[in-house]
Amino acid sequence: MRKLLLTLILFLLPWQVNAAPLTDAEILEHRMILYQKTEASTQVPWYYIAAIDQFERSIRHVRNDLPKPDGITGYYITQEKWAGYTNPNPKDKNPLSIGIFGGIGVDGNGDGKADKDNDEDLLFAVASYISQYGVNDHSFRIALWNYYQRDKSVNAIMTNVKLFRKYNRIDLIEKAFPIPKSHHYSYNSTWGAGRGWGGRRSHEGTDIFASYGTPVYAVAYGVVELKGWNKFGGWRIGIRDINNTYHYYAHLNGFAKDINVGDIVEPGTVVGSVGSSGYGPPGTSGKFPPHLHFGMYKDSGKNEWSFDPFPHLKNWERNSKK
Ligand SMILES: [Zn+2]
Numbered sequence: 001m002r003k004l005l006l007t008l009i010l011f012l013l014p015w016q017v018n019a020a021p022l023t024d025a026e027i028l029e030h031r032m033i034l035y036q037k038t039e040a041s042t043q044v045p046w047y048y049i050a051a052i053d054q055f056e057r058s059i060r061h062v063r064n065d066l067p068k069p070d071g072i073t074g075y076y077i078t079q080e081k082w083a084g085y086t087n088p089n090p091k092d093k094n095p096l097s098i099g100i101f102g103g104i105g106v107d108g109n110g111d112g113k114a115d116k117d118n119d120e121d122l123l124f125a126v127a128s129y130i131s132q133y134g135v136n137d138h139s140f141r142i143a144l145w146n147y148y149q150r151d152k153s154v155n156a157i158m159t160n161v162k163l164f165r166k167y168n169r170i171d172l173i174e175k176a177f178p179i180p181k182s183h184h185y186s187y188n189s190t191w192g193a194g195r196g197w198g199g200r201r202s203h204e205g206t207d208i209f210a211s212y213g214t215p216v217y218a219v220a221y222g223v224v225e226l227k228g229w230n231k232f233g234g235w236r237i238g239i240r241d242i243n244n245t246y247h248y249y250a251h252l253n254g255f256a257k258d259i260n261v262g263d264i265v266e267p268g269t270v271v272g273s274v275g276s277s278g279y280g281p282p283g284t285s286g287k288f289p290p291h292l293h294f295g296m297y298k299d300s301g302k303n304e305w306s307f308d309p310f311p312h313l314k315n316w317e318r319n320s321k322k
Helices: 002-018 024-042 046-062 079-083 095-100 119-131 137-148 151-167 310-319
Strands: 206-209 215-217 222-230 234-241 245-255 270-274 291-299 304-307
Touching: 024 046, 024 119, 046 119, 046 151, 046 291, 119 137, 137 151, 151 222, 151 234, 206 310, 222 245, 234 270
Parallel strands: none
Antiparallel strands: 206 291, 215 270, 222 234, 234 245, 245 270, 245 291, 291 304
8 A cells, every 4th residue: 555655646746846937038938939930730820820819918918807827828719709609518528519519619639629728729719710710810800800890900910920920939028118227317107196287187008208309129029019209298209018018108209211100110119219209299299308208008998998007117218238
């Protein structure tokens, strides 16, 4: 009996060591392998699959009506959608009957079961859905529109496609402080403070004071979503990253040359320079001291809201090299 117990313990031990939680880097590595494996078996480019998976993960982090992402994959699907709405057995794992009832569930790993809690089956289902439309950006957009029926969601996923495709990797997590450390600047936590112009509005961002012409860096890998004039923000630019976070840079003196909507930026890419534009019609400037107004917005796939950038700025400032 003791011998059996010892054997059992010895047998279980290595497994328990392996079951130690994966590091962030290991998760990204496993995830990328799964994406590429799905591409190999479906011919759907990995970055389309990854773009949807990443978007779904980002909204689950901020939604109360969806379970938090807990595995390698982020894609979420209800039991009913997986098994088919008319399926009398919503927990059905039989690919044949799921197919008959019009469910999205498929068997991706060849074990005969269509299991929505299996990462390979899940990604195979995503890829199968994409391939019904075709594997180019135009067809992919239509597939996304039919699935999400929301422009902002489609755009957020296309942002992921652009970034994943260009860099051919998913670990685009590096960040930069928006003002070069070699320049003089100062900032405080000013989020939520009242402000004077344009009625009673609460301050949705952090003001970083610096001299006219100080370069402004993109803080993250992202795609330029908006560029131009707004009576409050003056010359401003908006950039979305792979976590579906929108970064807003306002009161600029001007934009970097050749930066346009749809362009890809990296942490440290110069997007413009510090100014005091805004609080009036196009060209208005000098109504307040020059500073960068930096805002951050989160999108849940349903709505978008601002959150306090200050702690993030502190963190990036600490870790930035340039
Ligand atoms: Zn501000």
